[in-house]
Amino acid sequence: xxxxxxxxxxxxxxxxxxxxxxxxxxxxxxxxxxxxxxxxxxxxxxxxxxxxxxxxxxxxxxxxxxxxxxxxxxxxxxxxxxxxxxxxxxxxxxxxxxxxxxxxxxxxxxxxxxxxxxxxxxxxxxxxxxxxxxxxxxxxxxxxxxxxxxxxxxxxxxxxxxxxxxxxxxxxxxxxxxxxxxxxxxxxxxxxxxxxxxxxxxxxxxxxxxxxxxxxxxxxxxxxxxxxxxxxxxxxxxxxxxxxxxxxxxxxxxxxxxxxxxxxxxxxxxxxxxxxxxxxxxxxxxxxxxxxxxxxxxxxxxxxxxxxxxxxxxxxxxxxxxxxxxxxxxxxxxxxxxxxxxxxxxxxxxxxxxxxxxxxxxxxxxxxxxxxxxxxxxxx
Amino acid sequence: xxxxxxxxxxxxxxxxxxxxxxxxxxxxxxxxxxxxxxxxxxxxxxxxxxxxxxxxxxxxxxxxxxxxxxxxxxxxxxxxxxxxxxxxxxxxxxxxxxxxxxxxxxxxxxxxxxxxxxxxxxxxxxxxxxxxxxxxxxxxxxxxxxxxxxxxxxxxxxxxxxxxxxxxxxxxxxxxxxxxxxxxxxxxxxxxxxxxxxxxxxxxxxxxxxxxxxxxxxxxxxxxxxxxxxxxxxxxxxxxxxxxxxxxxxxxxxxxxxxxxxxxxxxxxxxxxxxxxxxxxxxxxxxxxxxxxxxxxxxxxxxxxxxxxxxxxxxxxxxxxxxxxxxxxxxxxxxxxxxxxxxxxxxxxxxxxxxxxxxxxxxxxxxxxxxxxxxxxxxxxxxxxxxxxxxxxx
Numbered sequence: 031x032x033x034x035x036x037x038x039x040x041x042x043x044x045x046x047x048x049x050x051x052x053x054x055x056x057x058x059x060x061x062x063x064x065x066x067x068x069x070x071x072x073x074x075x076x077x078x079x080x081x082x083x084x085x086x087x088x089x090x091x092x093x094x095x096x097x098x099x100x101x102x103x104x105x106x107x108x109x110x111x112x113x114x115x116x117x118x119x120x121x122x123x124x125x126x127x128x129x130x131x132x133x134x135x136x137x138x139x140x141x142x143x144x145x146x147x148x149x150x151x152x153x154x155x156x157x158x159x160x161x162x163x164x165x166x167x168x169x170x171x172x173x174x175x176x177x178x179x180x181x182x183x184x185x186x187x188x189x190x191x192x193x194x195x196x197x198x199x200x201x202x203x204x205x206x207x208x209x210x211x212x213x214x215x216x217x218x219x220x221x222x223x224x225x226x227x228x229x230x231x232x233x234x235x236x237x238x239x240x241x242x243x244x245x246x247x248x249x250x251x252x253x254x255x256x257x258x259x260x261x262x263x264x265x266x267x268x269x270x271x272x273x274x275x276x277x278x279x280x281x282x283x284x285x286x287x288x289x290x291x292x293x294x295x296x297x298x299x300x301x302x303x304x305x306x307x308x309x310x311x312x313x314x315x316x317x318x319x320x321x322x323x324x325x326x327x328x329x330x331x332x333x334x335x336x337x338x339x340x341x342x343x344x345x346x347x348x349x350x351x352x353x354x355x356x357x358x359x360x361x362x363x364x365x366x367x368x369x370x371x372x373x374x375x376x377x378x379x380x381x382x383x384x385x386x387x388x389x390x391x392x393x394x395x396x397x398x399x400x401x402x403x404x405x406x407x408x409x410x
Numbered sequence: 411x412x413x414x415x416x417x418x419x420x421x422x423x424x425x426x427x428x429x430x431x432x433x434x435x436x437x438x439x440x441x442x443x444x445x446x447x448x449x450x451x452x453x454x455x456x457x458x459x460x461x462x463x464x465x466x467x468x469x470x471x472x473x474x475x476x477x478x479x480x481x482x483x484x485x486x487x488x489x490x491x492x493x494x495x496x497x498x499x500x501x502x503x504x505x506x507x508x509x510x511x512x513x514x515x516x517x518x519x520x521x522x523x524x525x526x527x528x529x530x531x532x533x534x535x536x537x538x539x540x541x542x543x544x545x546x547x548x549x550x551x552x553x554x555x556x557x558x559x560x561x562x563x564x565x566x567x568x569x570x571x572x573x574x575x576x577x578x579x580x581x582x583x584x585x586x587x588x589x590x591x592x593x594x595x596x597x598x599x600x601x602x603x604x605x606x607x608x609x610x611x612x613x614x615x616x617x618x619x620x621x622x623x624x625x626x627x628x629x630x631x632x633x634x635x636x637x638x639x640x641x642x643x644x645x646x647x648x649x650x651x652x653x654x655x656x657x658x659x660x661x662x663x664x665x666x667x668x669x670x671x672x673x674x675x676x677x678x679x680x681x682x683x684x685x686x687x688x689x690x691x692x693x694x695x696x697x698x699x700x701x702x703x704x705x706x707x708x709x710x711x712x713x714x715x716x717x718x719x720x721x722x723x724x725x726x727x728x729x730x731x732x733x734x735x736x737x738x739x740x741x742x743x744x745x746x747x748x749x750x751x752x753x754x755x756x757x758x759x760x761x762x763x764x765x766x767x768x769x770x771x772x773x774x775x776x777x778x779x780x781x782x783x784x785x786x787x788x789x790x791x792x793x794x795x796x797x798x799x800x801x802x803x804x
Contacts, residue, residue, distance in 0.1 A: 287556035
């Protein structure tokens with residue numbers, strides 16, 4: 031064959047190859063608007079909507095209630111391990127993290143009081159306004175996650191606890207004045223939930239946030255709910271996608287019994303361990319990115335873009351470490367600890383074997399060591 | 411380990427009998443240590459949290475006179491007992507710990523499972539002798555304990571963590587770190603701090619890494635294959651491969667010492683592109699493939715491949731101190747070259763199999779059909795890598 035034909039032949043094969051590659055990421059159809067996912071509103075529009083929802087909520091409250099829910103916002107470089115005066119001589123102990131007047135903790139509210147109003151203390155319209163504010167702050171996935179966690183605590187309460195539990199004791203607090211320009215912070219949480227959402231103009235920051243569950247599987251309206259199922263299943267999907275060499279790097283040779291960087295550890299960065307993103311294939315990195323999205327995607331979509339971009343940029347330097355069994359019972363969460371650590375993210379998934387079934391009790395944290403409580407946007 | 415799981419199982423069964431579910435730690439005494447490194451000393455921060463089931467037991471040990479209060483003397487005594495159960499070894503010598511801070515909760519909080527005891531110790535790091543080797547053993551209340559040990563990422567320049575190692579229960583923790591920050595002109599000289607045997611072992615380890623890296627580096631192998639197919643003679647091939655080797659050794663060294671930094675996404679794209687360019691040149695411009703332009707291309711692309719090798723080496727190194735880096739680099743380069751020969755020699759043998767003597771010439775050249783089929787296949791594979799690399803960057 032004349033060599034003239036080789037080059038076009040090569041190009042034709044290349045084109046075929048390219049089409050095969052790109053078919054893995056189909057472009058959205060341009061001429062059928064029904065199938066195109068709605069683009070989220072711009073951050074400016076979203077912030078205006080968030081401010082409106084917050085003001086609407088505040089307006090439902092009495093003056094006295096407003097005094098209990100709204101606090102000054104005092105941005106600072108780091109949170110301090112919260113010191114709660116105990117016993118004689120004012121001896122201090124550390125039960126969480128304090129940021130100005132905001133308190134971030136995993137403990138039940140009867141142990142660590144949260145600043146703000148409990149949902150149970152609100153009338154029906156007030157509570158609806160509060161939940162609406164949450165819906166505006168969070169993405170649909172994030173909101174469902176919060177409901178599932180609260181439902182889990184309710185199941186715990188229904189079984190009887192000697193501390194405050196259940197949906198009614200979850201507390202909402204506002205720090206600063208809802209504004210489209212000046213920064214303000216919303217805290218929502220209680221047992222196994224500690225959301226920090228800072229709104230600063232067009233930026234929305236969700237770190238640090240903790241999620242958890244106990245029991246991780248419960249019945250609600252005849253359906254079985256498994257809390258943090260995606261955090262579990264996507265992690266196992268990533269682990270299963272690794273080859274033997276990669277898994278060897280990812281597996282920690284020691285057991286990890288609890289969170290390393292829970293509340294009270296602001297500003298600490300540990301030496302990263304595990305399998306590095308640059309040692310993963312592109313599809314595996316995509317799985318890792320998807321897993322991180324379970325936390326990064328809790329906040330309203332309009333605010334996610336900036337965060338997702340920086341997470342993606344750091345993927346090659348993001349480590350995935352695993353400690354524990356490599357499988358889990360179907361329909362249940364696993365009992366293994368895992369950690370994701372990158373230049374701008376620390377995520378830990380820590381089943382708690384505190385005398386119970388570790389697959390039914392889990393604590394997770396989601397941090398950005400470079401931007402806790404959005405201080406990158408609030409410190410001038 | 412089995413006893414611990416049996417105990418947990420027993421407690422789990424008993425928990426089924428006990429009415430309320432607990433939010434707190436029950437039968438474990440959590441002891442979390444963080445190590446903070448400084449050039450001349452290190453700080454150990456212990457956070458001790460007894461679970462509700464074991465707290466009365468721990469409190470009984472703390473409150474010596476059982477008056478329901480923790481006096482400063484009792485606190486000091488407990489801190490001393492904890493210190494006694496810790497063992498720190500630095501560079502093979504036992505290091506003494508100095509208690510610098512202690513915070514205790516109230517007994518009520520302790521019993522409620524909310525009590526965190528915080529103890530801070532300091533130890534001096536012996537001067538010189540970098541890298542340092544630390545061994546930390548915690549034997550405080552092993553029957554109840556859940557240990558965590560972590561090293562905080564050093565913030566000061568010159569402080570670098572080389573490796574960490576823990577036993578399964580994290581009761582024993584080993585850390586190697588370097589405090590090297592003084593660079594002399596002889597930084598390239600082999601370090602006196604490592605024994606000869608260690609030096610040899612280091613070079614050997616990285617030799618293995620180098621061989622493995624090139625034998626599993628299909629993009630590099632494809633490039634070499636394209637070079638083999640394009641060469642007019644064995645002598646030509648030797649020249650081309652030498653140019654390639656010189657270039658990649660140069661950039662490997664520069665990148666390993668972080669004197670040159672190119673984003674890895676771009677490097678991957680260029681490596682894939684190099685495969686395509688060389689393979690396509692074989693097919694369409696076979697004359698040029700045997701001339702000086704091929705030498706130039708082998709050198710230029712060798713520079714890029716060297717950057718690719720460097721990222722592979724750096725991933726293994728976790729920022730070794732400079733003097734150790736030289737040995738690692740030496741081993742890795744030798745491994746790469748050895749691996750390259752392991753690949754090239756059979757490839758060249760294969761080339762002889764598919765070769766024929768063109769009329770009037772004395773040299774063996776690959777038959778045009780095989781050369782083209784082979785190069786085209788390599789070009790297609792290169793395009794596949796190029797696609798992947800470009801998608802990864804986007």
